[in-house]
Amino acid sequence: MHKDLWERGCERLAAEMPEQQFNTWIKPLPPADVSDGGDRVLVGLRVPNRFKLDWIRSQYSARIETTLSELAGMPVRLELSVLQRDASGRPATASSSSGAGAMHLRAPSTAAVAAVPVRGLPGLPDDATSAQDVPPESSTAREALRPAAPAVIGVRGERPANPTGTLPGAPVAQRGRLNPALTFDTLVPGRANQMARTAALHVVGAPGQMYNPLFIYGGVGLGKTHLIHAVGNALIRDNPDARVLYLHAEQFISDVVRNYQRKTFDELKAKYHSLDLLLIDDVQFFAGKDRTQEEFFNAFEALLAKRAHIIMTSDTYPKGLVDIDERLTSRFDAGLTVAIEPPELEMRVAILMKKAIAEGSPMPEDVAFFIAKNVRANVRELEGALRKVLAYAKFSHKDISITLAREALKDLLSIQNRQISVENIQKTVADFYKIKVADMYSKKRPVSIARPRQIAMYLAKEMTQKSLPEIGELFGGRDHTTVLHAVRKIGGERQKNTELNQQLHVLEQTLKG
Numbered sequence: 347m348h349k350d351l352w353e354r355g356c357e358r359l360a361a362e363m364p365e366q367q368f369n370t371w372i373k374p375l376p377p378a379d380v381s382d383g384g385d386r387v388l389v390g391l392r393v394p395n396r397f398k399l400d401w402i403r404s405q406y407s408a409r410i411e412t413t414l415s416e417l418a419g420m421p422v423r424l425e426l427s428v429l430q431r432d433a434s435g436r437p438a439t440a441s442s443s444s445g446a447g448a449m450h451l452r453a454p455s456t457a458a459v460a461a462v463p464v465r466g467l468p469g470l471p472d473d474a475t476s477a478q479d480v481p482p483e484s485s486t487a488r489e490a491l492r493p494a495a496p497a498v499i500g501v502r503g504e505r506p507a508n509p510t511g512t513l514p515g516a517p518v519a520q521r522g523r524l525n526p527a528l529t530f531d532t533l534v535p536g537r538a539n540q541m542a543r544t545a546a547l548h549v550v551g552a553p554g555q556m557y558n559p560l561f562i563y564g565g566v567g568l569g570k571t572h573l574i575h576a577v578g579n580a581l582i583r584d585n586p587d588a589r590v591l592y593l594h595a596e597q598f599i600s601d602v603v604r605n606y607q608r609k610t611f612d613e614l615k616a617k618y619h620s621l622d623l624l625l626i627d628d629v630q631f632f633a634g635k636d637r638t639q640e641e642f643f644n645a646f647e648a649l650l651a652k653r654a655h656i657i658m659t660s661d662t663y664p665k666g667l668v669d670i671d672e673r674l675t676s677r678f679d680a681g682l683t684v685a686i687e688p689p690e691l692e693m694r695v696a697i698l699m700k701k702a703i704a705e706g707s708p709m710p711e712d713v714a715f716f717i718a719k720n721v722r723a724n725v726r727e728l729e730g731a732l733r734k735v736l737a738y739a740k741f742s743h744k745d746i747s748i749t750l751a752r753e754a755l756k757d758l759l760s761i762q763n764r765q766i767s768v769e770n771i772q773k774t775v776a777d778f779y780k781i782k783v784a785d786m787y788s789k790k791r792p793v794s795i796a797r798p799r800q801i802a803m804y805l806a807k808e809m810t811q812k813s814l815p816e817i818g819e820l821f822g823g824r825d826h827t828t829v830l831h832a833v834r835k836i837g838g839e840r841q842k843n844t845e846l847n848q849q850l851h852v853l854e855q856t857l858k859g
C-alpha cells in the first residue's frame with residue numbers, strides 16, 4: 347500500500363529542499379525498500395558509503411522521516427545502511443541490514459573482498475570501514491563516451507600555467523607542482539570545510555581506497571585548491587616515492603592540445619596513467635572540449651583501475667556541470683562529492699589571526715572580528731584585506747587597531763556602504779523569497795512573510811550603518827526591539843543552519859554586486 351512512498355517522498359523533498367542539497371544527497375540514492383512494520387512503515391535506505399551515511403543520518407534523516415510519515419499517514423522508521431557491492435562492483439541485491447559493521451573495501455577487478463579498517467581518522471569511529479566504488483568494466487565505459495571526433499580544442503583564459511612556481515613539464519615524481527605552503531597545518535578547519543577536510547584526510551590515510559574519486563566543489567576562493575595541495579603534500583611526506591601531480595584543468599587541456607598537434611597521445615597517456623594521485627582543479631573548464639573530456643576519461647579510467655586516487659575540484663557539483671559528457675559527470679559522482687561552503691564569522695576570524703601570525707604580525711581579536719565582519723565574500727578577499735591592513739600598519743608605524751583597519755580598508759568599506767541601502771535589501775530579499783516588497787512594511791505575520799522580513803532586518807543591521815530604531819522605522823515603523831529580536835534570531839540560526847547560511851551568503855553577494 348506504500349509501494350511508491352519513496353518516489354512520492356523524493357518528489358516532495360525535491361520541491362522543499364534546496365536543489366543543490368537534494369541533488370547531492372537524496373537524488374543519487376537507490377530506491378528505498380518499503381515494508382510493513384506493524385504500527386509503522388519501515389523504510390530501508392542504502393547509502394553508497396559510510397561517510398554519506400553519517401551525513402545523511404545527521405542532516406536529513408529526521409526530515410525524510412517526517413516527510414514520509416506525512417505521506418504515509420502513519421509513523422515511518424528510516425533504516426540506513428551501507429550499500430553492499432558484489433564482486434563486479436555492482437550494488438548487491440542481498441539484504442543490507444548487516445549495517446556498517448559489514449562494510450568492505452573491494453579490490454578493483456577481482457572477486458576478493460577484504461575488510462580494511464581505517465583507524466584514527468577524524469570524523470569516523472575508529473573501527474569504520476567503507477565500501478569502495480568501483481568503475482564498471484573499462485570497455486563498456488569507454489563505449490559509453492561519444493566517439494572521438496577530431497575536435498577543435500580551445501584553451502581558455504591566461505590563467506598561469508604554473509601557479510606554484512615549479513617548472514611546467516617537470517618530472518611528476520618530484521613535488522608534482524605542489525605548493526609546499528598549502529598544507530593541512532595552514533588550512534584553518536571550520537564548519538564550512540569540515541566534510542571536505544575530513545574526506546581529504548581519509549584519502550591521505552588510505553589512498554586509492556575510499557572516496558575515489560573525491561569531488562570537491564564550492565565557490566571561488568574558499569580553499570579547494572589549498573585542500574587538494576594539502577592532500578598531495580601529506581601523501582608525499584608519508585611516501586616520498588608517490589607519483590603525485592597537481593594541475594589546473596586548463597593545463598590538462600593545454601597538454602591535450604599539444605599532444606594532439608604533435609600526435610603524441612602515447613606520451614600523454616604515459617604521463618597521466620602512471621600517477622598514484624591526480625589532483626585536478628576546476629574541472630568545469632572541460633566544458634565543451636570533447637577531445638579533452640575523452641582523454642580525461644581515459645586517464646580517469648586507467649587510474650581508478652590501478653587504484654590510484656583522483657581528486658577533482660569544481661565550482662559546482664557533478665550533475666550541475668554543463669557541456670560535460672554525462673558519462674563523465676556520473677563517474678565524477680561515483681565516489682564522494684563534498685562541498686566547501688563560505689566560512690562563517692568565527693572561521694573568518696580564525697583564518698585572519700592565523701595568517702597574521704604567519705606574517706609575523708599577530709592581530710588583536712577585536713580587529714580580526716572587525717575585518718571578518720566586513721569582508722565576507724571568500725578567503726581570498728579576506729587575505730587581500732589582511733595584506734592591506736598589515737601593509738598600512740607597517741608603513742604608518744602604527745599598531746594594528748580597529749581605527750587603523752578602518753583607515754586601511756576605507757575604500758572597500760565605503761564601496762560596500764555606498765551600494766547597500768535598506769531599500770535595496772528589502773527589494774532583494776523580497777525577490778529572493780518571492781514575496782511583495784510591500785510585505786516588508788506590512789503588519790502581516792504568516793511565517794512565509796515574517797521570516798524574509800526578519801532576514802531583511804538582519805541584513806540591514808549587518809550591511810548598513812543604520813541604527814536599530816532607524817531600521818525599525820524603515821520596516822513600517824516597527825519598534826527597535828523587534829529589529830533586535832530578528833537580528834539575534836537570524837544571526838543565531840545562521841550558525842547552526844547550513845541552508846540558511848547559504849541563502850544569506852547568496853543574498854549578501856547579490857547585494858554587494
Ligand SMILES: Nc1ncnc2c1ncn2[C@@H]1O[C@H](COP(=O)(O)OP(=O)(O)OP(=O)(O)O)[C@@H](O)[C@H]1O
Nearest residue numbers: 532533534565566567568569570571572697725726
Ligand atoms: N580554511 C582556510 N584556511 C586558511 N587559508 C585558506 C582557507 N581557505 C582558503 N584559504 C586561502 O584562501 C586563498 C584562496 O583559496 P583557494 O585558492 O584554495 O580557493 P579555491 O576554492 O581553489 O578558489 P578558485 O575556485 O578561485 O580556484 C588561498 O590563499 C588559501 O590558502
